[in-house]
Amino acid sequence: MRTRFAPSPTGYLHLGHAFAAYEAFNFAERHGGECLLRIEDIDHTRCKDEFKTAIYEDLAWLGYDWPKPVRVQSAHISDYQKTLEHLKSRGLIYPCFLSRKEIKPLMENGVYLGPTSPLSKDEFEARIANGETPAWRLSIARAKAYLGAEFERLQFEETGVTVPQAPFGDEVLARKDIGLSYRLCVTHDDALQNITHVVRGVDIAPHTRFQVLFQKLMNWPTPVYHHHRLVLNADGEKLAKRKADTAICDLRAAGLSPQEALDLARGIG
Ligand code: GLU
Numbered sequence: 001m002r003t004r005f006a007p008s009p010t011g012y013l014h015l016g017h018a019f020a021a022y023e024a025f026n027f028a029e030r031h032g033g034e035c036l037l038r039i040e041d042i043d044h045t046r047c048k049d050e051f052k053t054a055i056y057e058d059l060a061w062l063g064y065d066w067p068k069p070v071r072v073q074s075a076h077i078s079d080y081q082k083t084l085e086h087l088k089s090r091g092l093i094y095p096c097f098l099s100r101k102e103i104k105p106l107m108e109n110g111v112y113l114g115p116t117s118p119l120s121k122d123e124f125e126a127r128i129a130n131g132e133t134p135a136w137r138l139s140i141a142r143a144k145a146y147l148g149a150e151f152e153r154l155q156f157e158e159t160g161v162t163v164p165q166a167p168f169g170d171e172v173l174a175r176k177d178i179g180l181s182y183r184l185c186v187t188h189d190d191a192l193q194n195i196t197h198v199v200r201g202v203d204i205a206p207h208t209r210f211q212v213l214f215q216k217l218m219n220w221p222t223p224v225y226h227h228h229r230l231v232l233n234a235d236g237e238k239l240a241k242r243k244a245d246t247a248i249c250d251l252r253a254a255g256l257s258p259q260e261a262l263d264l265a266r267g268i269g
Contacts, residue, residue: 001033001196003226005059005066006186008040009051013058014246016201016231016239018265023228024199025064036193037066041074042180058248062258071193073185080180083188083218084136084173092142092217093173095119095134097127111169114139136174138214147216156212158205160226166206168213187211191220202227203238231265 005024007017028035039055041047052072059066073080087093097119103112114137127134144151173184190198190211205227215222230238239246251261 001028001031002036002194003028003033003197003199004036004038004190004193004195005064006038006040006189006200007055008043008046009048009055010043010046011051012054012247012249014239014248015251015261015265016246018058018062018248018261019231020201020228021059021062021064022262022265027197027199027226031197033196035064035066035199036195037064037070038189038193039070039072039074040182040186041072042077042080042182042185043178044074045177047074054249058252061252062248062262071189073189077180079192080185080188083184084180087138087173087217088136090146091139092146093136093138094170095124096137096170096172097132097134107169109167111167112137114141114170133176133179135172135176137170138173138217140168140170143213143217147213150216151213154209154212154216156208156222157224158208158227159224160199160228161202161205162227163202163205165209168207168210171210173214183207183211183214187214187218187220190223191215191218195223197224197226199226199228201230203230231267 003024005021007013007020013021025035027033037055037059039052041052084093094114096115098106106112124134171183173181175181189195205225208225208227212222214220233239233246248261251264256264
């Protein structure tokens with residue numbers, strides 16, 4: 001089996017990441033498999049090289065090792081663009097110029113189910129000529145038509161903590177600002193890297209069904225999903241990267257040993 005730990009370098013790793021890394025690397029070890037490290041840095045508006053370097057340092061300090069070379073998503077933008085072109089050519093995604101604010105009143109039960117009439121080719125071209133950039137959304141109507149009865153099933157094996165799946169509509173697969181999306185790249189790479197088990201925090205669990213839909217549309221395999229609990233602070237909130245008091249590098253500087261940091265992350269310190 002093969003799993004992965006896939007942090008985004010948008011801040012220094014904190015105890016929540018140490019716990020997530022522990023879960024993923026430990027899962028692989030228990031099952032006689034391997035755990036890859038993948039750097040999910042497509043969002044150039046938030047990711048920084050210094051955080052990427054710190055990921056390697058902090059994980060090595062915690063005692064983890066991973067196969068090289070590491071897949072760094074920003075080095076493979078053309079792979080994701082190819083997937084988008086493929087989806088465009090199949091009519092599964094469509095351009096959307098609406099802002100988040102404009103989408104909000106059009107949502108039903110928290111999801112956007114697409115425009116009542118498609119954007120004409122002329123309008124699309126006029127807006128592009130005007131310097132506007134669209135987002136690209138997956139058309140659920142087209143996905144349903146393509147998958148038929150399979151659309152209703154979308155089954156996957158889930159272990160660990162389970163939570164209800166979030167409803168989805170015409171979700172964005174290519175954001176206006178970066179031309180890509182987390183959900184596109186993560187699903188692409190899990191398939192490309194033959195990930196058999198996705199081990200990750202339960203905060204992402206509600207979005208699994210959408211990723212499974214995407215796998216079906218692309219004819220990619222569906223891995224087993226294992227979601228683990230999150231590390232919470234004293235107020236019961238999820239840790240955030242901006243709370244520097246829980247950063248691994250600070251714990252290291254404060255003189256903790258890697259084992260002490262991992263015990264703290266696991267709540268057994
Ligand atoms: N890159 C994502 C994050 O840092 C995790 C992706 C995943 O495990 O599916 O939240």
